[in-house]
Amino acid sequence: MSTLSEMLADHTELPGEAVDHLQRVVGEWQLLADTSFADLLLWVPSDRSDGRAPAILCVAQCRPTTAPTYIPVDKVGAVVGETEHPEVAECLRTDSIVRGGGRRQDQHSPPHDAVPVRVAGCVVAVLTRDSAPVSRRPPSLLEAAYRDCAHHLCDMIAEGSFPTPSEKTDVNSSPRVGDGFIRLDTAGIVTYASPNAVSAYHRMGLTADLPGHDLAASTRALVTDPFDAEEIASTIADAVTASGGRRMEVDARGATVLMRTLALQPAGRSVGALVLVRDVTEVKRRDRALLSKDATIREIHHRVKNNLQTVAALLRLQARRTENDEAKVALTESVRRVTSIALVHDVLSNAVDEVVDLDEVVDRLVPVMVDVGSLSADVTVRREGSLGVFPAERATPLVMVLTELVQNSLEHGFDPGSTGRVTIRSTRSSRTLDVVVRDDGKGVPDGFDPSSSGRLGLQIVSTLVAVELKGTITVVPAPGGGTDAMLQVPLGRRERRS
Numbered sequence: 001m002s003t004l005s006e007m008l009a010d011h012t013e014l015p016g017e018a019v020d021h022l023q024r025v026v027g028e029w030q031l032l033a034d035t036s037f038a039d040l041l042l043w044v045p046s047d048r049s050d051g052r053a054p055a056i057l058c059v060a061q062c063r064p065t066t067a068p069t070y071i072p073v074d075k076v077g078a079v080v081g082e083t084e085h086p087e088v089a090e091c092l093r094t095d096s097i098v099r100g101g102g103r104r105q106d107q108h109s110p111p112h113d114a115v116p117v118r119v120a121g122c123v124v125a126v127l128t129r130d131s132a133p134v135s136r137r138p139p140s141l142l143e144a145a146y147r148d149c150a151h152h153l154c155d156m157i158a159e160g161s162f163p164t165p166s167e168k169t170d171v172n173s174s175p176r177v178g179d180g181f182i183r184l185d186t187a188g189i190v191t192y193a194s195p196n197a198v199s200a201y202h203r204m205g206l207t208a209d210l211p212g213h214d215l216a217a218s219t220r221a222l223v224t225d226p227f228d229a230e231e232i233a234s235t236i237a238d239a240v241t242a243s244g245g246r247r248m249e250v251d252a253r254g255a256t257v258l259m260r261t262l263a264l265q266p267a268g269r270s271v272g273a274l275v276l277v278r279d280v281t282e283v284k285r286r287d288r289a290l291l292s293k294d295a296t297i298r299e300i301h302h303r304v305k306n307n308l309q310t311v312a313a314l315l316r317l318q319a320r321r322t323e324n325d326e327a328k329v330a331l332t333e334s335v336r337r338v339t340s341i342a343l344v345h346d347v348l349s350n351a352v353d354e355v356v357d358l359d360e361v362v363d364r365l366v367p368v369m370v371d372v373g374s375l376s377a378d379v380t381v382r383r384e385g386s387l388g389v390f391p392a393e394r395a396t397p398l399v400m401v402l403t404e405l406v407q408n409s410l411e412h413g414f415d416p417g418s419t420g421r422v423t424i425r426s427t428r429s430s431r432t433l434d435v436v437v438r439d440d441g442k443g444v445p446d447g448f449d450p451s452s453s454g455r456l457g458l459q460i461v462s463t464l465v466a467v468e469l470k471g472t473i474t475v476v477p478a479p480g481g482g483t484d485a486m487l488q489v490p491l492g493r494r495e496r497r498s
Contacts, residue, residue: 007059008430011046016428018124024163026060034177035150037067038131041075043088055079056088065178070132087114091126097158118160145183145192149274155266164244175258175278182275188240190215200279204252222252239263239273256284302349308342339368340403344396356395358387369407378419385426397468404457405437405485413441433489440482450475
């Protein structure tokens with residue numbers, strides 16, 4: 001089964017910003033499926049069409065945990081036309097929510113609608129909701145509270161205000177709707193609390209009922225640590241007045257509860273907040289061993305980083321004591337390469353997941369490269385665009401490649417006494433990461449091949465790009481003078497077109 005990233009890479013030309021947003025939507029949409037009692041499908045226009053009408057591709061699917069599924073078959077990978085799903089086509093044309101095949105319904109009606117997914121003002125995908133027919137009986141308080149939140153979440157998705165980039169998705173630790181659901185009004189008063197949410201608060205020591213009470217004040221009274229109590233109460237209160245939300249862990253009287261707050265602000269107007277809670281008191285006891293394992297892995301990365309820094313210091317000391325200029329240059333280059341690997345392990349030692357924020361690493365490496373290199377020219381280095389997040393096994397060779405390319409420009413691109421600039425410009429799409437390292441120095445001759453050059457750094461680059469990154473590297477004269485080192489790294493699988 002292909003992942004969402006691979007599906008988007010194979011069938012679309014979406015920019016990296018849109019891909020990241022769709023990843024966030026899929027990371028959060030279990031909440032929408034559960035509050036809607038509906039199956040969700042994510043559709044994107046495919047670039048693989050027959051030339052007559054644009055094809056529509058299903059790239060992700062989600063089923064509710066609060067109701068029976070309405071779509072038992074797996075729809076991921078299905079390619080349909082406008083006639084099979086007219087509401088999706090209409091949603092793409094009108095850039096607005098289409099309910100029940102075009103008929104606007106109230107927020108308590110069974111959802112059968114298409115919601116545009118907007119990024120930076122543009123609709124890049126459509127999310128559909130389908131649920132089984134419901135009985136004609138009046139909805140229960142739980143159903144009404146759930147559908148009310150789902151209605152507002154759909155409006156926020158259509159506006160592009162949910163999910164927010166600032167809040168990291170964590171489906172493993174985040175509470176779900178069935179774990180405990182609390183609805184707050186614009187004053188922070190509980191208008192509805194599910195039985196599981198009430199049980200979680202009773203576990204923390206609450207003796208009164210939740211509905212009708214100020215949730216921030218009630219929670220503050222349960223937490224024994226005054227500093228934690230004030231922070232948690234402030235977070236709950238902020239969810240009513242501010243956008244976004246937070247995940248936090250609440251310890252009260254021997255009980256541990258995971259809590260997530262989410263502001264409901266369609267059209268920028270607050271309509272209250274949603275709070276999810278999950279009693280994890282017993283789970284925490286069993287998870288201590290796993291937490292210890294994660295800490296051990298981070299400690300290993302920390303020690304590897306320290307060892308590499310020690311190696312770099314020894315090489316730097318040896319370079320200072322060596323009188324042979326050629327040996328000194330070789331040792332100095334080794335210091336830079338070891339330092340770049342050490343920085344990757346430093347980032348991993350502070351991260352829970354085995355992923356690396358390349359922007360952070362490159363920004364920390366730039367001054368190191370300028371300091372370590374023996375430059376006779378006044379050259380500045382800057383980064384433009386976002387490199388994004390990479391898995392650790394690919395981040396290390398990519399950081400080394402970027403380090404070598406920048407250092408090559410610093411050492412060989414400028415005459416002694418000259419001034420110049422080196423720019424690391426990156427563009428990320430659903431399929432590739434494209435990076436151009438440009439300098440405005442002397443330039444290179446036409447037909448320059450980095451793999452056949454006599455420079456060790458460029459030979460290292462060619463090997464890492466071809467073997468580790470499965471990408472391509474081209475070095476050409478830059479427009480207006482200088483050199484462009486163009487690196488392209490695939491991010492998803494691209495099947496061959498028949």
